[in-house]
Amino acid sequence: METGEQCDYKGCNTEATTKGYVLGHKRGSGDKDSLHLVNACDGHKNSDGFFEDIGCMANIK
Numbered sequence: 001m002e003t004g005e006q007c008d009y010k011g012c013n014t015e016a017t018t019k020g021y022v023l024g025h026k027r028g029s030g031d032k033d034s035l036h037l038v039n040a041c042d043g044h045k046n047s048d049g050f051f052e053d054i055g056c057m058a059n060i061k
């Protein structure tokens with residue numbers, strides 16, 4: 001993982017500390033939800049709907 005990646009949550013400029021998945025859908029793709037890989041900060045990794053990718057943690061300091 002590159003250093004200095006930002007949290008992918010809207011309006012959040014905090015440095016990401018982990019990666020994981022959120023359930024959602026892209027604009028224009030209808031109502032079908034799917035998992036998206038996102039970066040998350042310490043605060044957002046505890047958000048409802050965020051599933052931390054434990055396998056990635058070893059790559060993040």
Ligand SMILES: [Zn+2]
Pocket residue numbers: 007008009012013014040041042043044
């Ligand atoms: Zn965040």
